[in-house]
Amino acid sequence: EVQLVQSGAEVKKPGESLKISCKGSGYSFTNYWIGWVRQMPGKGLEWMGIIYPGDSDTKYSPSFQGQVTISADRSISTAYLQWSTLKASDTAMYYCARPPRGNYWYFDLWGRGTLVTVSS
Amino acid sequence: EIVLTQSPGTLSLSPGERATLSCRASQSVSSTYLAWYQQEPGQAPRLLIYGASSRATGIPDRFSGSGSGTDFSLTISRLEPEDFAVYYCHHYGSSPGTFGQGTKVEIK
Numbered sequence: 001e002v003q004l005v006q007s008g009a010e011v012k013k014p015g016e017s018l019k020i021s022c023k024g025s026g027y028s029f030t031n032y033w034i035g036w037v038r039q040m041p042g043k044g045l046e047w048m049g050i051i052y053p054g055d056s057d058t059k060y061s062p063s064f065q066g067q068v069t070i071s072a073d074r075s076i077s078t079a080y081l082q083w084s085t086l087k088a089s090d091t092a093m094y095y096c097a098r099p100p101r102g103n104y105w106y107f108d109l110w111g112r113g114t115l116v117t118v119s120s
Numbered sequence: 121e122i123v124l125t126q127s128p129g130t131l132s133l134s135p136g137e138r139a140t141l142s143c144r145a146s147q148s149v150s151s152t153y154l155a156w157y158q159q160e161p162g163q164a165p166r167l168l169i170y171g172a173s174s175r176a177t178g179i180p181d182r183f184s185g186s187g188s189g190t191d192f193s194l195t196i197s198r199l200e201p202e203d204f205a206v207y208y209c210h211h212y213g214s215s216p217g218t219f220g221q222g223t224k225v226e227i228k
Contacts, residue, residue, distance in 0.1 A: 035217070037165075045157075045165065045208050047217040061216035062121070095164055105212040106155035108176060110164040 002026035004034075004096050004111035011117045012086050019082035020114045022096030029077035030054040033099050035107060036070060036081050040092040048094075050105060051079060086118045122146055122211050126220035132228040139196040141223045143209035148189045153213030156185055156194045159222075160205045168207075169194060199225070 007021040022034060035050040049060040053072040060070070072079045079096060094114050097107035123146040133139055143154070151172035157165040167176040169185035172192055182197040196203055204227050209220040 037219075044222045045159075045210075045219040047210075047219060050215070050217075059215040063216075097165075099212070104153070104170070105217055106153075106167060106170045106210060107157075107165070108167045108170075110166070112164055 002109060004098060004109060006094075006096060006111040006114045009115040009117070011119070013120055014086055014088055014118055016086050016118075017082070017084050018086055018116065019080050020094060020116065022079045022081075022111050024077045024079070024098065030074050032101055033105060034072065034079040035097050035099065035105065036068075036079075037095045037097055037107075038064075038092045039095065039113075048081070050099075053077075053079065086116075088118050088120075090116060091118045092116060121216060122149060122214075122218050124209050124211055124218055124220035126207075126209060126223045128223060129221075130224045130226060132226050133199055134228045135199050135201055137199050139194075139199055139203070139225055141194040141207055141225075143187075143192045143194070143220050145190045145192070145211060149211055150213055151188050151192070153211055154185075154187070154192050155210040155212060157208045157210060158203075158205050159208065160202075165208065196225075 005023045030053045036048040038046040048064045049070045051058045051070045069082045096111040098109040099105045125144045127142045154172040156169040159165040173185045184195050206222045206224045208222050
């Protein structure tokens with residue numbers, strides 16, 4: 001089965017670091033881009049960035065550039081989203097999502113999301 | 121960066137009625153790069169339409185997309201109970217991609 005499996009919910013304090021994951025299975029991980037989408041509580045979807053695991057080419061939304069790091073480990077078919085210093089405003093659901101093969105970046109496969117709660 | 125504005129914010133309709141949702145882009149975009157998603161409460165989004173008018177795999181034909189330039193729409197011909205959800209448009213023609221703010225379709 002083709003799927004994206006995301007890591008479990010996290011509760012962190014402001015100032016802490018965090019790395020969440022998204023494991024692809026059932027397809028050739030290196031041949032498809034993987035994107036990250038934020039959804040703050042009760043709000044809409046925000047495009048954060050996207051990575052091509054084949055060569056680690058990564059693109060960020062200006063809103064998230066410098067705030068998060070997107071990476072991938074081809075050997076274990078896993079993409080990551082990480083923060084070095086969390087803020088309360090990072091509290092949100094984070095989805096990874098995969099476009100079809102090629103350069104049309106609509107998302108036809110989604111993970112179930114990772115809920116990140118940042119609170120003192 | 122292209123800004124997508126969806127209207128209305130909330131659409132109150134009854135099952136069986138027709139729903140028309142609008143998505144307006146801040147500048148002209150190719151219809152090749154416009155998608156629509158449905159999101160039910162507590163669920164990840166689901167792709168409905170890509171390329172402005174192509175239905176994704178498994179999407180019922182009561183869902184249709186149209187438009188060009190700066191104006192796009194999603195139509196649900198006859199609302200089923202499971203269609204009451206939030207809908208987002210998405211431009212993916214360049215980096216960064218952008219989403220509209222969403223339209224909630226609620227039961228009247």
